[in-house]
Amino acid sequence: MGNKIILNVIGDSHAACAFRDIPNVKVHHIGAITLKRVGVLEDNFISDIVNSLNLTPDNILLFAFGEIDIRCYVKINLEHHSNLTLNSLLENWVSNYCQHISLMPTNGAKIAIMSVVPPATYSSAQSVEWPVSGTDEERVLYTKEINKLLKQECQKRDWVYLDVYSEYADEKGMLPLENIYISVHIKDTNKIKKLLIKHQLL
DSSP, rough: TTOOOEEEEEEEEHHHTTTTTTTTTTEOOOOOHHHHHHTOOTTHHHHHHHHTTTOOOOOOOEEOOOIIIIIIIIIHHHOTTTTTHHHHHHHHHHHHHHHHHHSOOOOEEHHHHHHHOOOOOOHHHTTTSSOOOSSSSHHHHHHHHHHHEEEEEEEHHEEEEEEEHHHHTTSSSSOOGGGEEEEEESSSOOHHHHHHHHTTTO
């Protein structure tokens, strides 16, 4: 296993939880950072992390952000800006996010983007530090819409889109209670392992 290429994952707590205990994955957990913050060009500390990895075209880099945006910021932005639509808000966030990633010093490494995970129920998610903004149904809609845009961007840029949402969402589009780990995270990582193998990321 000495020459095995390690998958580098950069993201919020979902990166730390979703990829825990998966062999040959190195997680760079950078805290409670939003997807829209990654898309701010003036905020270069994530680029600094990427640069420190000394990547080559043989390496793989996966980004895992967005659940915090859905849980805390979409509803608030729509309520405070009457001329803003859901689609225009999310399009702006996703476009800036992916554009910023494309400008990072990846040195030709293979890029993958993880979908936003299914939202946890309001009662479960409300126990975390930041208040939940939006009903369960609204957050399901927001998640589906942002994932559609993330998938489109990945297709345009020839990046891998890791569709975790479809693997874990129940019939209502939520993260099932029995599969919730620490309020909003995925408990069972087996399907993620299978996805990584399917997309040749492991």
